[in-house]
Amino acid sequence: MxxxxxxxxxxxxxxxxxxxxxxVKVGDSVTSGQVMCEIETDKATxxxxxxxxxxxGQIVVAEGTEGVKVNEVIAVLLEEGETEVKxxxxxxxxxxxxxxxxxPAPAQASSSSGPRASGSLKSPSEPxxxxxxxxxxxxxxxxxxxxxxxxxxxxKGIDLASLRGSGxxxxxxxxxxxxxxxxxxxxxxxxxxxxxxxxxPAPAQPIVTAPGDQRIPHTAVRKVIARRMLExxxxxxxxxxxxxxEIDALLAARAAINEVAKKxxxxxxxxxxxxxxxxxxxxxxxxxxxxxxxxxxxxxxxxDISVAVATDRGLITPIVRNADMxxxxxxxxxxxxxxxxxxxxxxxxxxxxGGGFTISxxxxxxxxxFAAIINPPQAMILAVGVGxxxxxxxxxxxxxxxxxxxTLAVDHRVVDGAMGAQFLQTLRAYVEQxxxxxx
Numbered sequence: 001m002x003x004x005x006x007x008x009x010x011x012x013x014x015x016x017x018x019x020x021x022x023x024v025k026v027g028d029s030v031t032s033g034q035v036m037c038e039i040e041t042d043k044a045t046x047x048x049x050x051x052x053x054x055x056x057g058q059i060v061v062a063e064g065t066e067g068v069k070v071n072e073v074i075a076v077l078l079e080e081g082e083t084e085v086k087x088x089x090x091x092x093x094x095x096x097x098x099x100x101x102x103x104p105a106p107a108q109a110s111s112s113s114g115p116r117a118s119g120s121l122k123s124p125s126e127p128x129x130x131x132x133x134x135x136x137x138x139x140x141x142x143x144x145x146x147x148x149x150x151x152x153x154x155x156k157g158i159d160l161a162s163l164r165g166s167g168x169x170x171x172x173x174x175x176x177x178x179x180x181x182x183x184x185x186x187x188x189x190x191x192x193x194x195x196x197x198x199x200x201p202a203p204a205q206p207i208v209t210a211p212g213d214q215r216i217p218h219t220a221v222r223k224v225i226a227r228r229m230l231e232x233x234x235x236x237x238x239x240x241x242x243x244x245x246e247i248d249a250l251l252a253a254r255a256a257i258n259e260v261a262k263k264x265x266x267x268x269x270x271x272x273x274x275x276x277x278x279x280x281x282x283x284x285x286x287x288x289x290x291x292x293x294x295x296x297x298x299x300x301x302x303x304d305i306s307v308a309v310a311t312d313r314g315l316i317t318p319i320v321r322n323a324d325m326x327x328x329x330x331x332x333x334x335x336x337x338x339x340x341x342x343x344x345x346x347x348x349x350x351x352x353x354g355g356g357f358t359i360s361x362x363x364x365x366x367x368x369x370f371a372a373i374i375n376p377p378q379a380m381i382l383a384v385g386v387g388x389x390x391x392x393x394x395x396x397x398x399x400x401x402x403x404x405x406x407t408l409a410v411d412h413r414v415v416d417g418a419m420g421a422q423f424l425q426t427l428r429a430y431v432e433q434x435x436x437x438x439x
Contacts, residue, residue: 002082003052005075007061007068010041011349017041018066018220019074028056030077037063037074040220044316044352045345054079060148066220145172152177221314229373237412240371243424245404245431247387253434254328261329270404271307271361272332274384277430279303279323280437282357285423289356291377292413298377306355306375307335309342316342317375319355363387369405379414380423383407404431 007017018040024030030050037048057078061068068074145153145160149172153160158180165172209215218226250273257268282289282303290299303324306317318338320331341347356379360372363386372383385405392401410420430437 002057003054003077003079004073005036005050005077007070007072007074008039008048009070010039010046011353014041014070016067016069019061019063019068020045022059022063024056026056026059030054030056040345044342044347044349046349050077052077055082057082144170146174148174149177153180156180219313221316225314228376232373232376236374236376238374238409239412239417239420240407240409241417241420241424242369242405242407243428245406245428246392246401247404247431248402250431250434251387251402257328261332264329264333266329266332266336268328268332270363270387271359271384272328272335273434274361274382274431275305275307275320275323275331275335275359276326276328276437277427277434278357278359278382279305279320279326280430281423281427283324284426285419287419288380288415288423290379290414291356292379292411293377297414300356303357304355306352306358306378307338308358308360308372309339311343311345313345316347316352317355317358318342318347318352358382359384363404369407371407372409374409374411379411380420381409383409 007019010017019037020040021038023035023037030036031053032050034050035047036050038045039048054077056075058076059074060076061072061074145165150160152158152174153172156177158177160172160177163172163176163180164170166176247270250270254268254270254273258266261268282305286299289303290297292298302322305320305323307320309316309318318335318341320326320334320338323331326334338347338351342352355375358372358375358378358381360381361384362370363384366386368388369385370383372381374381383406385407387402387404389400390403391398392403393399394401408420408424410417415423
């Protein structure tokens with residue numbers, strides 16, 4: 001019996017993804033563990049391996065398709081002895097909770113198998129098959145159609161309720177939609193949309209385009225960034241603390257470390273030193289290394305630092321795990337590797353999900369200071385500005401020092417103002433006296 005290959009859930013929160021690329025084609029034989037396709041999630045592109053052996057009988061979802069729901073059929077695998085797909089694939093229907101009038105549930109057309117992601121990800125246990133969505137048909141009957149049939153019907157404007165399915169248990173399949181006669185188009189809605197309630201915000205004005213304007217579709221990453229940042233600003237009570245650090249001693253320590261690091265082909269940056277200093281400060285203030293939930297506060301035992309990395313696909317935050325226990329050279333080597341793989345979408349799931357604190361550095365672009373948006377569910381993010389020479393007062397005299405402005409954005413539900421200020425005092429001690437990080 002043919003096996004439905006389902007869209008895998010590559011993370012606990014994943015609901016849909018983009019089928020970026022197929023590595024197999026119809027007629028190819030696949031073995032367990034062979035890479036079949038690449039799935040683009042909200043943060044990375046991951047290779048997906050076959051769980052079962054067989055021959056690719058049909059590719060249901062073309063590469064480049066976005067918004068593919070988890071557990072949706074993406075391909076059909078033929079077992080030994082099978083030569084063709086006898087019916088359009090569709091996920092098995094779960095038992096109905098309360099079928100009206102004892103209407104029988106549709107029979108399962110084929111077994112389903114979820115592929116697994118390669119790398120360090122564990123393959124999910126056999127995912128629950130999802131049933132096709134119900135559509136209202138005339139006389140209150142239920143109507144079933146394959147995902148491909150629904151997609152074609154939507155593109156052609158065909159009313160599925162006007163068709164009779166030729167698939168198992170009357171399911172509407174691709175051939176039924178393609179053979180639909182003219183006039184099967186969905187009728188125009190009879191009722192006009194309801195007026196917006198009084199006091200509701202006015203809808204956004206449509207954007208008027210002109211010749212030369214370009215429409216650039218949103219990537220999956222950009223959509224997630226937009227949703228998460230909007231959610232953060234709307235639901236997290238931000239407050240901001242800005243300080244200026246004198247970094248002459250930090251720069252001197254960095255130069256000395258880089259002399260030694262030449263043997264390891266490493267070059268420690270100011271950002272690597274800031275990562276180490278933040279990690280040490282979080283170890284000294286565990287109450288700041290925490291997240292808010294409606295029922296309790298989660299205080300993390302490990303100090304894992306997320307670092308914002310700009311890529312062509314959007315902002316990615318790979319994580320330096322246990323940063324307080326690592327030296328500046330080791331942090332530098334890890335960040336170089338993480339940033340390189342983040343830019344090509346090759347991070348593993350556990351390399352960018354989690355973390356208790358984020359650092360966002362725009363100093364390399366000459367930005368003096370800025371306020372960053374907290375990355376939920378974390379409680380703090382440090383925005384690092386450029387290190388530059390400035391005239392400052394020291395013991396009544398004007399002197400030139402290398403200074404760096406940093407702004408800490410804090411979730412007030414987790415960290416109070418005084419608590420955040422104390423964290424910055426400790427951070428200042430590590431930045432301005434780097435030797436303290438070695439104690």
